[in-house]
Amino acid sequence: MENKAEKVKPYDQNAGKKSQIEKMFDNISGKYDLLNHVLTMGIDKGWRKNLINMMAKTKPEIILDVATGTGDLAILAAESIADVYVKGLDISKGMLKVGKEKINKRNLQDRVKMIHGDSENMPFDDNSFDAITVAFGVRNFENLEKGLKEMNRVLKPEGSLFILEFSRPKNALFRYGFNIYFKYVLPFIGKVTSKDPKAYKYLFESVQAFPAYEDFLNILNNAGFISNNYKIQSLGICSIYSGKK
Ligand SMILES: C[S@@+](CC[C@H](N)C(=O)[O-])C[C@H]1O[C@@H](n2cnc3c(N)ncnc32)[C@H](O)[C@@H]1O
Numbered sequence: 001m002e003n004k005a006e007k008v009k010p011y012d013q014n015a016g017k018k019s020q021i022e023k024m025f026d027n028i029s030g031k032y033d034l035l036n037h038v039l040t041m042g043i044d045k046g047w048r049k050n051l052i053n054m055m056a057k058t059k060p061e062i063i064l065d066v067a068t069g070t071g072d073l074a075i076l077a078a079e080s081i082a083d084v085y086v087k088g089l090d091i092s093k094g095m096l097k098v099g100k101e102k103i104n105k106r107n108l109q110d111r112v113k114m115i116h117g118d119s120e121n122m123p124f125d126d127n128s129f130d131a132i133t134v135a136f137g138v139r140n141f142e143n144l145e146k147g148l149k150e151m152n153r154v155l156k157p158e159g160s161l162f163i164l165e166f167s168r169p170k171n172a173l174f175r176y177g178f179n180i181y182f183k184y185v186l187p188f189i190g191k192v193t194s195k196d197p198k199a200y201k202y203l204f205e206s207v208q209a210f211p212a213y214e215d216f217l218n219i220l221n222n223a224g225f226i227s228n229n230y231k232i233q234s235l236g237i238c239s240i241y242s243g244k245k
Pocket residue numbers: 018021022025066067068069070071072073089090091092095117118119120134135136137140141142
């Protein structure tokens with residue numbers, strides 16, 4: 001089943017989404033980390049930490065971070081969970097290049113590996129990982145259902161999935177105020193800083209179209225996950241979805 005976000009694309013609404021997403025993240029890769037932390041005022045670090053704390057309770061030994069980008073979540077997992085081994089997969093070579101530099105700087109190259117590939121057709125065997133994480137990735141998939149089913153395939157039986165994604169605040173007043181920032185201020189800063197005027201406009205539009213809360217739990221359920229749940233972050237700006245194989 002197609003969701004509305006699959007139709008929201010950064011550049012050309014009549015062309016395929018995947019190649020546009022790859023191009024967009026290659027374009028902004030040099031500024032991605034800085035903009036991420038500035039535009040969220042550093043709050044994104046807390047969201048990632050909360051996800052890692054939830055995952056740590058499942059005591060994983062091998063983790064896959066899908067749509068790893070510049071590797072923030074993969075690195076945090078390796079730094080937070082003793083002896084864990086992390087593979088990060090991403091379709092953008094530009095984002096992975098920045099990620100590899102960060103991993104080398106932290107001397108984590110033996111425990112965190114960055115792999116170029118597509119989340120909808122992953123280069124991994126069935127039942128390979130104890131846990132899978134995705135931060136701000138699934139909204140960008142060309143085919144969400146295919147991507148989630150791939151995650152289910154490579155997850156070990158009883159393995160856990162943790163997805164951090166924007167979810168639109170539930171409180172109407174807070175949502176109104178937040179959306180002024182998200183729709184006007186953030187794309188303006190993104191435009192002058194990242195040199196890609198479309199990227200941060202796409203961010204707002206894709207979040208509005210993406211299924212949140214119970215709607216996303218239904219999609220997880222349809223992709224084969226069980227015990228699905230979500231935890232609201234920062235009044236619903238984001239949510240952490242979790243499920244099991
Ligand atoms: C907003 S960034 C998130 C990066 C990182 N997880 C983080 O938390 O900062 C989204 C990432 O998803 C990647 N992506 C989108 N579609 C993908 C796909 N089909 N396969 C692999 N990666 C994909 C993009 O290249 C980009 O690096």
